Amino acid sequence: MRPFDYQRAERFEHAAQLVGEDGTRLLAGGTNLIDLMKLQVETPQTLVDIGRLSLGTIAEEGDGLRIGALATNTATAVDPRVRRDYPVLARAILAGATQQLRNKATTAGNLCQRTRCYNFTNIDQPCNKREPGSGCGAIKGIARLHAVLGTSDQCIATYPGDMAVALAALDARVEISGERRSRSVRLRDFHRLPGDTPWRDNVLDAGEVITAVTLPAPVGGIQLYRKVRERSSYAFALVSVAAVIGIEENRFTRADLAFGGLAHKPWHDPRLAELLVGSEPSLALFDKAADLLLEDARGYGENDFKIPLARRTLAAVLCEATGVEP
């Protein structure tokens, strides 16, 4: 770990101003950032602790819900409105990490958590994300955790989180403020694909701070989060599926699906809803959905298994939601 300065932001403007400077990082729960600093993957000169800012509120806004950037994962998961109206979100959060970590982890920190690629976290290994131009150590190396969709020859890392996968299914928005402007982006567009600039995980510009995540009006339906992993807790997803499903008269009226563990971002493919909505649920239909989803999927040896696993997990979720018997 490198020595660093520590500043506590008392007001939002202060934070926004400080974080615009080079070598500065925001500190929220610290559960990801501090670990990476110990490994010297992150070497900020200054940490700006935003823990005191009043960004932790969860409040109704219009027909929807606004979850502050500093609301802890635990607070969000146990919020009665979240549990009632957006159960997929509560389920996704509770499927992640551990109670202790969730007590510290925040909404914004969770969205910005970095990949768990083993080469990324080992500074003696090449990694384009950590050190642009050094090469990707995972493509020919240990790629078990890695992406099968939307990869580039520069980086095949995944976004590792759970919460954001549910937020993608719910079509949430991310509120962002900088010193000069504020904006809001769809969560589905917040994380990026690696392309030629794998060091950029998301669309945040220097000096921008996430202030909240907003959820649209509740849509009800059947909401499921399914996370596949070899041990039953405290492990990142091999594959995960968030589903918000509506069924009327045995036809899909809604099929908002997002996938974790497959790509550099929570994966949302609008073609799936187009295919499913209006159709009668059946195993054959689910298979077609998987075909669409995985049309361009490509494995890197060790992670080839994710392609059949994603197909099976999607079918599992759709069977559970619709009652179709395999």
Next chain:
Amino acid sequence: MSVHLKQDKPDTRNVLDTMAQGVIGADLPRPEGLIKVTGTAIYAAEYRADGMLEGVLVTAPVVRGEIASINEASVLGMPGVRAVISDKRMTGRPAQGTAGEAPFQPAREVCYWGQPVALVVAETFEQARDAAKRLALDWHGTGDAPLDPEAAETEKDESTRKGDLAHAMAEAAHTVDVTITTEGHASAAMEPHAALAQWDGRTLTVHASLQMLKYNRAELADSLKLEEEQVRLVSPYVGGGFGSKLGISQEVVAASLAAMQLGRPVRVVMSRQQVFQTIMRRSETRQRIRLAADAEGRLTGFGHEALVSNLPGEDFAEPVLQSSQFLYGGDNRLLKLDLARIHRMTAGSVRAPGEAVGVQTVEQAMDILAEKLGMDPIALRLRNLPDAHPAKGTPFSSRKLAECLEEGAKAFGWEPRPRAPRHTREGEWWIGTGVASAARVHAVVEAKARVTLRPDRTALVETDMTDIGTGTYTILGQIAGEMLGLMPDDIDVRLGDTDFPPGSGSGGSWGAPSCGSAVFLACEGLRKDIARRLDIGTDDLTLKDGLARWDGGETALADILGGEPLDCIGHFEPGSSIEDATVSSFGAFFAEVAVNRWTGETRVRRMTGAFGIGRVLSARTARSQCLGGMTWCIGNALTESLMFDPVDGHLANCDLAEYHVPVHRDVPALEVLLLEERDAAASPIQAKGVGELGLCGGAGAIANAIYDACGARVFAYPMTPDRVIAAMPDI
């Protein structure tokens, strides 16, 4: 006073059974339990000394090469940095268990990725850590570094040949021929390796986390070129060892060298990543099992061939075949172990070396054979228990394997086979059960302990033996209490200091039978002396609740002592009693699993283990050892694997977030049955080892349960979802 026994004959006197106190084997709490759970037991990394400096190890980012230069100037100017130690005596690898001599001191030759090559010492830990990462190393590669055990050169390590296995296979009514792989395991002890070294110009005192102080002292003295008398090691509490602390490792030597060079105390604590990257691994294995059986299921041939790996220059080869030598019969036998030389960190003892991965493969093969025969797998096992060691002919000193299979089956509610898999489904989950035998060779080693009876009705037990969480404090108190007629609360057990008489160390499940016997012998000496003072025969003496009784008399122990303490050193040495017999612990595992039809995720729903471990010295700690072992079975079967990079050989998953030991939710209710035995050949206290038996075969029961549940025969451990779905007939 001292009592020495080299045990050449079985001890059938069962002396502990003739005592009166009634605490041996009882379910009593650990004397150190309270201070451990309240965080007041002090572990190696928590000691402090005045003027203490902090050292951080610098590791080489290369799999094979030579460090051409270490640019000390690159960090010596940094705040707080006091020295860069790269003394020729630095050790590059941990010492193997019971080595008793310096481990490899390679100077600047690097043999595996992450090998420590220097130590940066500074005033604070943060300064040392920062500087350690900045230390500039120049290195160059030195030739090939084979990384893949399948492609590397191999050496023959061990083989047993009897009859003609190939012929038996050709003639057999039923055969099984399977190849099963297991991946590398880490000990993954909770407490990281740490040492605080202090040098007063003549003697070196090191607080460290170690399992076998007698050997460790010799290893450290030899590494530093000191006399053993100049070295004192202190290790009263150890937060798990599992083999990783059998021998000294790099931080102990580095801290000592720095303390000696700088004349100030130096503490070195390995990071979690360093523990994973530089300490012993359990070798991955590839095992071929061949079984030949007649129409009734009697084995006519048994083959077990294994490939394991280690670094060049290391003798240790994961002894995969150990229990296969005698677990099942079959006249035609071929057992063969090959060792591949590759450049991964040192392979050495990880809890239950050999059987921890060697029994489960045999147990899978037996399950397949039972299915081919249309037999119940328990019946098949019972039919094939040999009368004596199949190759050596030595009789079993005790073997409750049949009883464990039968009693365990009853407790578990085993449903007899044959039955086809996929008989039970609950929602998405296929439910199935499996059985496996357990076996672990028994070992004892030389051990000494001093027991002092004190006039205040208490006793003191001293040995350099360690308690690595296993329960040594508890059992030694119970043995001494039983023999001396005192409650364990009145026995002060002191461990983990080379100033005490040298014990056996914790390893190979031999701690309890070896050190327990030393304490027992010391107590026998004390009893004899008391009887002499009372002028009665030792057999006529009863000690209970601080009183000595004999036919017609009774007096307080304190009165006999006349105000003076009375001590005796017990000295136990193994002799031919364990060579004239086949001495081993046995047991049986039963597991119920649920396998997800879609994802192949496997969860263990319940497990029963029945074990014969000789005399049970403490019901509580023996049970805990079995619970821990069975938990390891779950990790071994389903999640644990060291992942080495195929390109440069570095270990990728080197922390507890990514090396997946089971979490609480993975470990269901575990049931443990302990079947009492008295094994007269095993030790004078009739106890065998228990620390490792609980993980020797149980992963096979889980594998067999996966098959019974969903029809997937998986031949690679751990059985992760990807492997299960690849082997699973359709949803």
